[in-house]
Structures are given as C-alpha cells and as structure tokens.
C-alpha cells in the first residue's frame with residue numbers, strides 16, 4: 001500500500017493532486033481543515049485542507065504485463081468475514097460523508113466519541129466555518145492543557161460556545177438614570193409587541209415609572225396599537241412626528257425610570273433608510289438603540305439588516321419569534337461576528353409572558369436545541 005498526505009488550498013485542488021500522484025484507484029483516508037501561514041514571514045493565516053490518501057497495489061491483480069490494469073476484477077477474498085466487510089463499508093460511508101462535507105473531524109478529536117458527535121452536529125447546523133475552526137482550536141487547547149479542575153466533555157464542548165457572544169441586562173447597564181430605549185428594526189419583527197411586554201414587565205409587575213413614545217408615522221393607525229397597551233397599563237403615551245418633537249417628549253418624560261420609544265419598521269433594503277435613521281435618532285447619546293431581529297429571518301437578510309441599521313450605535317440585539325423556528329444558527333453567527341450583546345429573547349405573542357432576559361446558558365441552549 002502506498003500512503004501519502006497532500007496539503008492544498010481546497011479539497012478540489014487536493015483531490016486532483018491525489019489523482020495525479022496515486023491514480024484514480026486511490027482511496028481518501030482522511031480530510032482535515034488546516035490553517036496555513038500566508039507567507040514565509042509567517043504573517044496572516046489562510047484556511048486549507050490536508051488530505052491523506054492511499055492506493056493498494058495488490059488489490060488490482062496484474063494482467064500479466066506487469067502494469068496491473070485489472071481494475072474490474074477486485075473481489076473480497078472468500079475468507080473475508082461478512083462483519084469485516086460491513087465494518088469496511090461503514091468506514092467507506094463515513095469517509096464519503098466527510099468528503100462530501102469537505103472537512104471531517106480531525107484525528108485527535110476522533111479519539112473522543114462524544115466530542116466528535118458534538119462536532120458533527122455543529123458542522124451540520126449551519127455555523128460559520130471560521131467559528132467551527134476556532135471551536136476546534138479551543139477544544140484542542142483545553143484537552144492538551146487541562147486546567148486545575150478537570151472538565152467534563154460537555155463542559156469542554158460548550159465552553160467556547162458560551163463565551164463566543166455577549167449578553168447584557170440593559171436595565172442594570174444604566175442604573176440610577178432615566179433610560180430612553182428606542183426599538184428599531186425591519187418591518188413586522190415584533191418591535192411594538194416587545195415594547196408592550198417590557199412596559200408591562202417594568203411598569204405593572206415591577207412598579208417602575210414607565211412612559212411610551214410612538215414615532216411610527218409609517219403605517220396607518222400604528223399609534224393605536226401602542227395607545228391600547230398604554231391605556232390598559234395606565235402609562236403616558238406621546239405621539240411624535242419628527243426629531244424636535246421627540247426631544248421635547250423625552251424632556252417631558254425625564255422624571256420617569258424608563259421611556260420606551262417605538263419606531264416605524266423599515267425595509268433594510270430601503271435606499272433612504274440610513275439617512276432617515278440618522279436624521280430622526282442620530283447623535284442622541286442619551287438614547288439606547290435596541291435592534292429587534294426575528295429569528296426566522298434568512299441569514300443573508302439578517303446580515304444586511306444589521307449592516308444597514310448599525311448606522312446608529314446599537315446597545316443590544318433583541319431576538320424575537322424564537323417559537324417560530326428551531327434553527328438559531330443564523331442569529332448565533334451574527335452574535336459571534338459583531339459581539340453586540342443580546343438583551344431580550346421573545347418566544348410568542350402573549351403580553352407580557354413571552355419575553356425573557358437573555359443569558360449565556362439560554363442562548364447556547366437555543367443553538368443546541370435541535371440536537372435533542
């Protein structure tokens with residue numbers, strides 16, 4: 001048997017090297033993602049792949065001319081036990097899956113069955129490739145240099161996940177001062193409903209002084225939705241149309257503990273969005289902008305929404321509609337990429353029940369819930 005390891009920029013490149021050097025009968029034994037130095041000075045790293053392949057010269061009996069071209073004549077020897085053939089087939093199937101996914105678990109990980117299964121789940125769940133590589137590096141580091149307290153495999157697997165994003169309690173983040181929270185985001189993501197939930201939580205349940213401002217001039221009757229909640233809760237509501245009126249309303253409500261500001265939902269693709277956001281809410285340091293995002297949004301739209309709305313400084317992300325999907329990977333990727341903390345999570349239409357403060361444990365659970 002001839003065995004060789006190939007390093008290449010991507011799998012396609014590696015496979016063509018394998019074919020060229022070992023021929024079409026070569027079998028891929030393992031594929032692993034690798035990081036290579038970009039240049040000789042060692043600056044920068046780029047992703048690549050390491051492929052180990054083998055070719056068994058004896059599997060193809062010679063046709064007598066010494067070139068061994070009897071490719072169609074291979075059969076397991078009659079003495080090979082069926083269980084061995086099944087085992088071999090399972091191995092080939094596993095290798096094929098790895099090949100299709102382009103990067104299988106590295107060999108050091110495969111020594112830990114539970115971690116390998118966890119890695120396989122992560123690779124299937126739509127997480128960013130670079131994140132997966134960092135997870136691998138982190139797990140390898142923990143296994144090679146265990147701390148003073150031995151960790152369980154579950155802790156090793158989830159520790160990096162739990163540290164990869166930020167969470168915040170915006171109430172505590174600004175203790176003792178009036179809080180002005182503006183809720184911005186695409187249309188229909190649940191901004192007004194989230195405000196109603198928070199107004200009930202802080203005003204009715206926790207007995208803080210809460211006021212509401214509606215800046216939603218986009219939809220006909222948009223104020224009525226908030227006015228109905230304000231009436232029920234006995235909280236003041238001010239309707240404003242432009243920036244100057246907003247400043248005056250904020251001034252009038254300055255003795256309250258919390259002022260919740262509802263804004264019009266806008267398409268992240270609207271050309272004038274960023275200019276409008278700047279003109280209405282820009283340069284107001286006392287304002288905390290909370291970007292409301294629905295967990296049901298496709299990742300490419302999520303990326304664009306975050307990019308466009310982030311023309312304003314964003315204090316936190318609020319993730320809604322968690323009850324409408326079990327795929328949290330798109331949101332998780334963005335939380336890790338931007339490191340903007342997540343504050344509240346909502347999972348239903350009930351006011352005020354269906355809202356909770358985020359925590360590292362809860363966000364990680366949301367990512368892993370498809371596993372069970």
Ligand SMILES: Nc1nc2c(ncn2[C@@H]2O[C@H](COP(=O)(O)OP(=O)(O)OP(=O)(O)O)[C@@H](O)[C@H]2O)c(=O)[nH]1
Pocket residue numbers: 186187188189190191192193194216219263264265266320321322323324346347348349354
């Ligand atoms: N399933 C589910 N529905 C929700 C959740 N949050 C809000 N909704 C529903 O989503 C719909 C839109 O909610 P709104 O609060 O009006 O959304 P909005 O962002 O204010 O919408 P615009 O002001 O039009 O941009 C309503 O039917 C809400 O009941 C949630 O967490 N889960």
Ligand SMILES: [Mg+2]
Pocket residue numbers: 191192193216222262263265
């Ligand atoms: Mg609304």
